Amino acid sequence: MIALRNTFISIISSAIILAGCSMGELMVDEVMSPFGFEETVSLITEQARDQGWIVPKVHDFQHSLLKYDQENPGKIKVVKVCKPEYASRLLTQDESKFVSVLMPCSVSVYEKSDGRTYVASMNMALMSRLFPGEIGDTLSAVAKEDRIILSFKQL
Numbered sequence: 001m002i003a004l005r006n007t008f009i010s011i012i013s014s015a016i017i018l019a020g021c022s023m024g025e026l027m028v029d030e031v032m033s034p035f036g037f038e039e040t041v042s043l044i045t046e047q048a049r050d051q052g053w054i055v056p057k058v059h060d061f062q063h064s065l066l067k068y069d070q071e072n073p074g075k076i077k078v079v080k081v082c083k084p085e086y087a088s089r090l091l092t093q094d095e096s097k098f099v100s101v102l103m104p105c106s107v108s109v110y111e112k113s114d115g116r117t118y119v120a121s122m123n124m125a126l127m128s129r130l131f132p133g134e135i136g137d138t139l140s141a142v143a144k145e146d147r148i149i150l151s152f153k154q155l
Helices: 002-019 022-027 037-050 061-067 084-091 094-102 124-130 133-149
Strands: 028-032 054-060 076-082 105-111 117-122
Touching: 022 028, 022 124, 037 054, 037 076, 037 105, 037 117, 037 133, 054 061, 061 076, 076 084, 084 094, 084 133, 094 133, 105 133, 117 124, 124 133
Parallel strands: none
Antiparallel strands: 028 117, 054 076, 076 105, 105 117
16 A cells, blocks of 8 residues: 555656646646537536536636636636546545545636637546556546547537
């Protein structure tokens, strides 16, 4: 368990270091949506549910920041998604409970100054290769379903 936790700490530390480099961009996938902001949020939510995921929360960062008298960041929502089957695989084992820091999965939808809508999510395919055993296998399954949930081609 200690070795697995140390591996996780090394991965997160590496990710933080890489965030300052162009390689850090590998940890997050960003794509432009062919749809408007609200439609993109709705489509991602619907497709997640169609794949058997639950959507426990959609955070509206624009609303939250304005509520606290902060600068307007523009339209930005983070859709939280969870598949209980996958969460259970990892959270019922002491050796993998630390992965809860990644749960639930987040998908960010935002508009940039160009007026276009973008979607960002963790690169779970890459993350799955960084972890051994059940964690890697589960993250690989998540990555496959992420591709479906975030695929705008089937819409």
